[in-house]
Amino acid sequence: MPNTPHISRRELLRGAALVPVAGALAACATPAAKPSASSSAAPVATSAANPFGMADNKPLEVWIFDGGFGQDYAKNIHQPLFKSKHPNVEIKHNATKEITKVLQPRFAGGNPPDVIDNSGANAMDFGALAQDGQLQDLTPLLDAPSWDDPNTKVRDTIDQAVIDLGTYDGTFSVLGYVNYIFGIWYSQKAFRDNGWEAPKTWDEFLKLCETIKKSGKMAPFTYAGKFPQYLYEPLLTMAAKIGGAEVLVNIDNLEDGAWKTDAMKASATAWAEIGAKYLMEGTAGLDHVQTQTAQNKYKVAMLPSGSWLENEQKTTTPSDFEYGMFPIPDFGGSDKMPYGMLHSQPSENFIVPSKSANPQGGMEYLRAMLSKKAAGDFSEMVKTVSVVKGAGEGRKLSPGAESATKAFAAAGTNVVYYRWQTWYAQLKDEAIAATGELMTGGIKPDAYLERLQKKADEIKKDSSIKKYKR
Amino acid sequence: MIFNRYRRGLFITSFLAAPVILYLVYVISPYIQAFYIAMTDWRGVTATPTFIGLDNFKRLFDDGTFWKAVTHNGALLVLLPLITIVIALFFAFLLNVGGAQGTSGIRGSKFYRVVFFFPQVLAVAVVAVLFQQVFRPDGSGMLNGPLMALGVKPIGFLSDPGVAFWSVLGVMVWQAVGFYVVLFSAGLASIPRDMFEAAQIDGAGRVSLFFRITLPLLWDTVQVAWVYLGILALDVFAIVWVMTDQHGGPDWSTTVMAAEIYRNAFQYFRFGYASALGVVMFFFTVGFAILSLRFSRRERIEY
Numbered sequence: 001m002p003n004t005p006h007i008s009r010r011e012l013l014r015g016a017a018l019v020p021v022a023g024a025l026a027a028c029a030t031p032a033a034k035p036s037a038s039s040s041a042a043p044v045a046t047s048a049a050n051p052f053g054m055a056d057n058k059p060l061e062v063w064i065f066d067g068g069f070g071q072d073y074a075k076n077i078h079q080p081l082f083k084s085k086h087p088n089v090e091i092k093h094n095a096t097k098e099i100t101k102v103l104q105p106r107f108a109g110g111n112p113p114d115v116i117d118n119s120g121a122n123a124m125d126f127g128a129l130a131q132d133g134q135l136q137d138l139t140p141l142l143d144a145p146s147w148d149d150p151n152t153k154v155r156d157t158i159d160q161a162v163i164d165l166g167t168y169d170g171t172f173s174v175l176g177y178v179n180y181i182f183g184i185w186y187s188q189k190a191f192r193d194n195g196w197e198a199p200k201t202w203d204e205f206l207k208l209c210e211t212i213k214k215s216g217k218m219a220p221f222t223y224a225g226k227f228p229q230y231l232y233e234p235l236l237t238m239a240a241k242i243g244g245a246e247v248l249v250n251i252d253n254l255e256d257g258a259w260k261t262d263a264m265k266a267s268a269t270a271w272a273e274i275g276a277k278y279l280m281e282g283t284a285g286l287d288h289v290q291t292q293t294a295q296n297k298y299k300v301a302m303l304p305s306g307s308w309l310e311n312e313q314k315t316t317t318p319s320d321f322e323y324g325m326f327p328i329p330d331f332g333g334s335d336k337m338p339y340g341m342l343h344s345q346p347s348e349n350f351i352v353p354s355k356s357a358n359p360q361g362g363m364e365y366l367r368a369m370l371s372k373k374a375a376g377d378f379s380e381m382v383k384t385v386s387v388v389k390g391a392g393e394g395r396k397l398s399p400g401a402e403s404a405t406k407a408f409a410a411a412g413t414n415v416v417y418y419r420w421q422t423w424y425a426q427l428k429d430e431a432i433a434a435t436g437e438l439m440t441g442g443i444k445p446d447a448y449l450e451r452l453q454k455k456a457d458e459i460k461k462d463s464s465i466k467k468y469k470r
Numbered sequence: 471m472i473f474n475r476y477r478r479g480l481f482i483t484s485f486l487a488a489p490v491i492l493y494l495v496y497v498i499s500p501y502i503q504a505f506y507i508a509m510t511d512w513r514g515v516t517a518t519p520t521f522i523g524l525d526n527f528k529r530l531f532d533d534g535t536f537w538k539a540v541t542h543n544g545a546l547l548v549l550l551p552l553i554t555i556v557i558a559l560f561f562a563f564l565l566n567v568g569g570a571q572g573t574s575g576i577r578g579s580k581f582y583r584v585v586f587f588f589p590q591v592l593a594v595a596v597v598a599v600l601f602q603q604v605f606r607p608d609g610s611g612m613l614n615g616p617l618m619a620l621g622v623k624p625i626g627f628l629s630d631p632g633v634a635f636w637s638v639l640g641v642m643v644w645q646a647v648g649f650y651v652v653l654f655s656a657g658l659a660s661i662p663r664d665m666f667e668a669a670q671i672d673g674a675g676r677v678s679l680f681f682r683i684t685l686p687l688l689w690d691t692v693q694v695a696w697v698y699l700g701i702l703a704l705d706v707f708a709i710v711w712v713m714t715d716q717h718g719g720p721d722w723s724t725t726v727m728a729a730e731i732y733r734n735a736f737q738y739f740r741f742g743y744a745s746a747l748g749v750v751m752f753f754f755t756v757g758f759a760i761l762s763l764r765f766s767r768r769e770r771i772e773y
Contacts, residue, residue, distance in 0.1 A: 100736055128513040129741035223606075226715040282614070285607030285629030285715070303510060365531040399765060425738045433721040442721065464511055464522075464529070464740070 045216035049085075051144035054360035059090040060136035061356075062365065063103060067120045068312045069178075069348065069382045071095035074117075077377045082368040089361060098122050102183045107134055112353035114362035118174075119348050126174060127352070127423055131466045135173035136352035136359045137374060138366070147371035154370055162346045162387045165417065168468070175366055175380075176346025179385045181307040181325070182233055183292045183342065183402040188322035188399065190218075190298055191251035198326040200339060202270060205329045206334070212301050219280035219300040228435035229421070229428070231271065232331040234304045235435070237268040237343040238328045240416045248418040253469050259453040266331065268438060269447040275439035284440045296321060310400035311383040323400030327407055339413035342407060346387045420456075430455040492769050493538055501752075508678070508745035516749065519742065526746035536747060538722050539730045540754075542635060543704055546642070547725070547758065551699035552644050555692060558650035563585060563680055566658040568665055583655065586648040594645070599710035601641050602628070631723035639725050641709060646702065650695050657691035658684065704755045707732070727751045 243263025607761025
């Protein structure tokens with residue numbers, strides 16, 4: 001057979017050696033532009049039943065952060081509901097504790113999945129994603145008819161704060177699904193048994209700490225010492241109570257001197273006093289689970305946390321423990337915000353990558369999540385409050401969730417939040433380090449504020465860090 | 471014959487080509503790419519980062535946290551080899567020539583040799599988690615429990631910024647010593663017994679046996695140990711990342727270069743800047759290796 005191409009053994013080996021070399025070189029650490037295949041899909045006509053024009057046979061890839069809420073809610077609540085309307089869409093469900101490690105290479109490679117619950121300590125940086133145009137504009141989702149009622153827009157079924165906080169650069173692109181409600185948590189049983197009462201003013205709070213300390217039954221106060229962000233939360237909330245919500249707005253906007261206001265000083269000084277006098281022994285070296293478990297064992301009376309606490313501790317909490325939450329007490333007569341004001345912000349953030357294969361399907365998945373049934377079942381399953389208005393109505397809530405829900409309702413419009421910690425990760429780490437020092441007496445309140453101001457100024461000057469405003 | 475020589479050269483080259491190519495692809499090319507990424511503002515998600523020249527390196531000089539990390543690596547570089555080698559030499563000496571007769575180890579030396587090696591068998595992450603419990607700041611801590619029972623205030627081994635670095639150093643020494651005891655024991659085994667015997671007959675005690683005979687004859691091994699431990703001190707990452715609060719805290723008191731690189735890359739999403747830190751660390755490590763080999767060069771003692 002004279003026409004058969006003749007390849008010698010050596011040529012074959014050489015060829016075999018070079019193929020992976022070329023492949024490996026192309027796939028190395030440096031980013032490589034790839035032809036985008038995402039938008040090539042032929043758009044499908046939109047309709048009331050299919051507001052985003054999703055192709056009804058394209059698979060959908062979902063990644064869930066497997067953290068405090070687990071992943072069962074997605075598999076057992078959201079996905080069956082989605083399937084009920086779109087039976088031909090195949091859902092590929094995935095879950096991980098390490099969102100960044102698994103998904104960051106997918107973004108860099110240009111083939112991210114369609115829906116991501118971007119949460120947890122190893123979540124991807126929203127700022128980096130937004131800066132690079134990786135986030136799908138979710139405005140069409142807001143304007144689409146809700147899953148339950150074609151005459152109501154999705155926009156009107158969720159809290160306004162979700163839209164405010166999910167907006168990056170003027171584009172709504174991150175959907176917070178859970179309403180985190182922050183406060184000081186205690187055991188209603190322990191307080192009842194000992195005749196203690198949730199304090200309404202800072203003086204009462206100090207007196208209560210003193211009483212508990214003297215009783216010798218337990219330590220008055222603790223926080224997740226290894227993670228001092230649990231403590232800067234009430235510190236900042238109290239500063240907002242004293243000086244008004246703009247204290248936090250200015251900090252977010254990196255305004256000059258924003259960290260060094262009188263309100264911040266008063267709050268930092270007050271909390272440093274708690275740190276010096278009333279902390280449980282060893283607090284600085286314990287993490288959130290250890291301190292929360294100490295509370296469940298009645299070794300400590302109070303700790304600051306958010307509304308996920310009850311679900312997180314469900315395996316160690318005694319059945320009659322009865323979690324309760326009280327808001328930051330009144331500091332003084334000149335407080336700018338009334339008693340009951342709260343820090344609450346939507347979290348458990350879902351995104352749809354704009355360069356995914358099926359962003360329309362991703363938005364449809366979010367629309368299903370925001371239905372009353374999905375949100376209500378979710379709240380019941382993971383003992384928490386979703387951002388969907390009225391989804392908890394008629395559901396049986398646990399004592400902690402009930403207490404938080406009541407406090408949230410009582411706060412009305414007196415709700416504050418801050419975003420600097422998601423916008424500027426370096427500032428967050430500095431605040432964590434400095435707050436730990438403040439609470440253990442390593443630095444004085446003045447030096448504390450000085451340090452944070454310095455870091456904020458550095459970030460403001462650094463041209464490589466994208467700035468945000470609210 | 472020329473033709474034959476050519477054939478032979480080709481033959482040899484064909485064998486060398488594969489490892490060279492593999493080395494180029496998997497070792498050299500990532501290095502070069504890291505140098506390139508260090509000069510971009512890549513945040514890890516875009517496909518087309520902007521080239522910004524040496525800006526990342528300029529920024530690095532004002533980065534207080536990174537310089538703290540460099541200081542900690544520097545302190546480890548001096549203290550870790552020094553302490554580890556001194557302890558390992560002491561143990562190796564006792565295990566091999568420290569016995570009453572001066573030519574054998576102290577009683578139970580076989581048992582100790584195995585026990586000393588235990589820490590080396592454990593993975594670094596396991597060691598880190600283990601010591602988190604040992605150092606726990608409340609009554610459940612292995613060290614603080616007894617202390618508190620005696621009425622002493624608990625020590626914040628990992629939560630007090632003034633103590634945390636020393637705790638990290640202690641754990642690193644604890645883990646490293648075993649290996650170097652074995653290494654030095656092997657070195658000692660190759661020293662002829664009659665040298666020790668002769669010295670003893672001349673009236674040398676344990677101390678002069680150690681300083682006059684053991685140490686000089688072990689110098690080569692000590693030098694190897696020094697370089698290894700130095701590189702360990704520059705490379706340290708896992709123990710700090712897993713064991714310390716806030717991955718290098720509290721208050722940056724234990725952070726190291728590798729931890730800052732990781733933090734900038736995977737927490738701040740500044741891959742370009744992290745690569746710049748990596749390049750700096752690369753030069754520190756290469757510089758250390760060259761210097762330590764140069765300065766510890768000495769006449770080899772023949773025996």
